Amino acid sequence: MEYLIGIQGPDFVLIAADNVAASSIIQMKHDYDKMFKLSEKILLLCVGEAGDTVQFAEYIQKNVQLYKMRNGYELSPAAAANFTRKNLADYLRSRTPYHVNLLLAGYDEADGPGLYYMDHLSALAKAPFAAHGYGAFLTLSILDRYYKPDLTREEAVDLLKKCLAELNKRFILNLPSFTVRLIDKDGIHDMEKLPVGPK
Amino acid sequence: MFHCLPRSSVCENDSPPLFSQWSAPFLRSFMPEDSTHLSGGGIHGEAFSTRLPGRGGLSPLEFYMPIAEYLTESPINFGQTSLRSAPTNLLNIDHLHPSLPSISLPPPTPFPISPSVPLPFTLSHGTTTLGFAFQGGVIAAADTRSSCSGLVACPASPKVLPIHSHLVGTTSGTSADCALWKRILARELRLYQLRHRRRLSTGGAAKLLSHMLHPFKGTELCVAATLCGWDGDDEKDEEPITDKYGNISTNQVTSSGSNNQSTSTAAAASQPLISFTTQQVVESRSRICGPRVIYVCSDGLRLKGELFSVGSGSPYAYSILDSSVYWGMSVQEATAVAREAVFRATYRDAYSGNNVDLYHVTAKGWRRRERENLKEEYYREKERERKRVAERKAEKNKEKFNV
Numbered sequence: 001m002e003y004l005i006g007i008q009g010p011d012f013v014l015i016a017a018d019n020v021a022a023s024s025i026i027q028m029k030h031d032y033d034k035m036f037k038l039s040e041k042i043l044l045l046c047v048g049e050a051g052d053t054v055q056f057a058e059y060i061q062k063n064v065q066l067y068k069m070r071n072g073y074e075l076s077p078a079a080a081a082n083f084t085r086k087n088l089a090d091y092l093r094s095r096t097p098y099h100v101n102l103l104l105a106g107y108d109e110a111d112g113p114g115l116y117y118m119d120h121l122s123a124l125a126k127a128p129f130a131a132h133g134y135g136a137f138l139t140l141s142i143l144d145r146y147y148k149p150d151l152t153r154e155e156a157v158d159l160l161k162k163c164l165a166e167l168n169k170r171f172i173l174n175l176p177s178f179t180v181r182l183i184d185k186d187g188i189h190d191m192e193k194l195p196v197g198p199k
Numbered sequence: 200m201f202h203c204l205p206r207s208s209v210c211e212n213d214s215p216p217l218f219s220q221w222s223a224p225f226l227r228s229f230m231p232e233d234s235t236h237l238s239g240g241g242i243h244g245e246a247f248s249t250r251l252p253g254r255g256g257l258s259p260l261e262f263y264m265p266i267a268e269y270l271t272e273s274p275i276n277f278g279q280t281s282l283r284s285a286p287t288n289l290l291n292i293d294h295l296h297p298s299l300p301s302i303s304l305p306p307p308t309p310f311p312i313s314p315s316v317p318l319p320f321t322l323s324h325g326t327t328t329l330g331f332a333f334q335g336g337v338i339a340a341a342d343t344r345s346s347c348s349g350l351v352a353c354p355a356s357p358k359v360l361p362i363h364s365h366l367v368g369t370t371s372g373t374s375a376d377c378a379l380w381k382r383i384l385a386r387e388l389r390l391y392q393l394r395h396r397r398r399l400s401t402g403g404a405a406k407l408l409s410h411m412l413h414p415f416k417g418t419e420l421c422v423a424a425t426l427c428g429w430d431g432d433d434e435k436d437e438e439p440i441t442d443k444y445g446n447i448s449t450n451q452v453t454s455s456g457s458n459n460q461s462t463s464t465a466a467a468a469s470q471p472l473i474s475f476t477t478q479q480v481v482e483s484r485s486r487i488c489g490p491r492v493i494y495v496c497s498d499g500l501r502l503k504g505e506l507f508s509v510g511s512g513s514p515y516a517y518s519i520l521d522s523s524v525y526w527g528m529s530v531q532e533a534t535a536v537a538r539e540a541v542f543r544a545t546y547r548d549a550y551s552g553n554n555v556d557l558y559h560v561t562a563k564g565w566r567r568r569e570r571e572n573l574k575e576e577y578y579r580e581k582e583r584e585r586k587r588v589a590e591r592k593a594e595k596n597k598e599k600f601n602v
Contacts, residue, residue: 021502026514028494029502051409051416051499096417 002047003135003175004034005163006103007156008115008128010149012184013105014156015115016164016194017045018175033179038064039074040187041107044084047132048100048120056098060084077106081116081124088122101132107183131163138170139163153182157191164194325550327512327541328358328369330425331520332490332505335530336561337427339367340537342512342545343554343570345374354553355570363388364564366401366428371509372421372497380422384408401428401491402503409501422497423509429560430488490560512544512551519543530559534568542573 001022006015021032036044036057042064046057060083068074075083081104091097102118117123117130129143142163151159160180167175180191328341341358344351356374361367362385370377387407391399399407405426412422494500494507506524508516519540528536538555545552557568 021500023496023500026517028507029504032502049498050496051413051501053499054501055413055499 003133004045005131006115013113015105016178016180019177045103052098076108077114085124326371326510327544327551329508330427330492332492337490338533338537339427339558342551344552346550367558369425371423376422400430405493412497425507426493512548515544515547516540
């Protein structure tokens with residue numbers, strides 16, 4: 001039902017998420033933002049069970065900000081990803097596990113861009129491209145075929161558009177719009193929402 | 200032994216309180232110091248309290264929540280007649296794929312939803328409630344039928360409950376849970392207002408309710424509320440608002456009494472006043488203050504928007520609202536659309552019906568429209584339809600004669 005995708009380039013990460021907030025068969029919101037800003041250069045994309053997403057993501061968000069306040073510098077994306085995974089793992093075998101699937105995208109001064117894939121069983125993998133949701137079944141092979149490690153920003157956006165076109169064509173559900181953002185050394189940039197409606 | 204308690208011992212609390220979790224020391228607090236421990240479900244199995252030293256006890260952010268002790272135990276141990284419990288809808292669906300949302304429509308055949316305690320009757324959540332914002336404020340409307348699978352338990356239950364002077368909440372789900380949590384929310388908002396000398400915003404109230412309900416996730420608590428309110432200006436207009444505060448609340452009380460007699464004249468009289476104040480308010484800081492509609496669900500969903508409908512009749516209501524609601528509509532139009540939406544939903548949905556309640560929230564507070572029985576509307580509709588059919592027949596006959 002929900003869809004997340006991330007593509008990492010040599011000096012940027014491109015991420016997109018759909019904008020639908022649904023409750024059983026009803027779309028309750030068409031402009032819902034599933035990206036949570038952890039710091040100036042880290043975004044957490046979160047989908048999954050209704051309340052768990054916001055609760056968990058806000059918890060991680062506040063803790064990352066608390067770290068910055070206490071220590072004077074920000075957590076790196078790798079550290080933030082491992083912190084998130086550790087929390088998921090801690091709650092996994094408790095009575096109230098968090099049923100969330102995450103993508104963490106960030107830019108580090110030393111390590112460069114990073115995209116981290118995490119799922120509800122608290123697996124963590126750093127990947128050049130990743131997707132969550134039913135849509136992932138349809139789009140991962142497109143990413144496999146056309147991705148190259150040194151792709152430019154325009155090529156990455158084209159690749160993203162190819163994936164969304166495939167979703168529009170073959171996915172049974174209607175996902176009308178996607179929020180797209182790009183993270184590079186200058187921070188987080190909002191990009192035009194895709195797909196663009198008829199003018 | 201204690202058949203006759205002397206008054207002094209009761210006042211001095213010599214005997215241990217009957218329900219120890221209700222007394223002051225057993226507080227659940229949500230302070231920033233607790234950030235490393237998420238406030239989820241009593242995982243460590245004890246109720247704890249943190250008190251800031253030198254603050255005289257409670258700090259403003261602490262509030263009390265009734266956490267039953269059984270939440271710290273595994274549900275398997277608590278009151279189950281057999282270890283093999285009926286599987287839930289939720290568990291089955293999660294098994295398919297992790298990102299599939301849980302379905303919350305009422306089951307087609309009544310069966311117990313995995314009770315940890317055997318239920319005396321099957322639960323079913325049927326209702327139609329809606330709330331939307333427009334230029335003239337917020338409209339909150341709901342039907343009044345409380346159903347219990349096949350039985351109409353109460354044909355006249357209020358599903359839109361006022362929380363404070365500028366906030367009403369529509370309720371859907373289990374009636375008892377909704378009534379209780381609305382009261383708890385009202386209490387916490389009033390305490391906040393007394394401590395901070397300003398009303399908590401609708402977004403803040405929604406977040407508070409959402410966090411209060413979070414520990415109960417996974418239990419059978421079911422509350423789906425739409426908070427419809429008006430966020431007012433702070434300090435600058437604080438005096439006028441608090442001056443009118445006493446007046447407005449008493450006005451509401453008296454006018455809702457007289458509302459039963461004549462709604463149309465009351466609506467006409469207060470119409471120009473409302474539009475004047477909204478104009479004033481809109482001119483100054485329209486981003487901070489204004490109408491707000493926020494949907495809060497006990498499974499944790501919290502959505503801010505402009506139009507929401509909740510309940511088993513919500514799809515029918517959505518289809519009416521989506522085509523007719525726009526920001527610039529007048530109050531009469533908005534009232535008519537809300538009424539129509541609830542009426543259509545009660546027409547099609549078996550679990551909604553009887554009357555429709557309608558509340559209108561503006562900068563001056565909420566105003567309640569007289570409860571209307573939809574039976575008459577149904578008969579009027581039938582009458583209109585019959586007339587239309589008769590007219591069409593007459594026209595056809597005319598054409599025949601002309602030709």
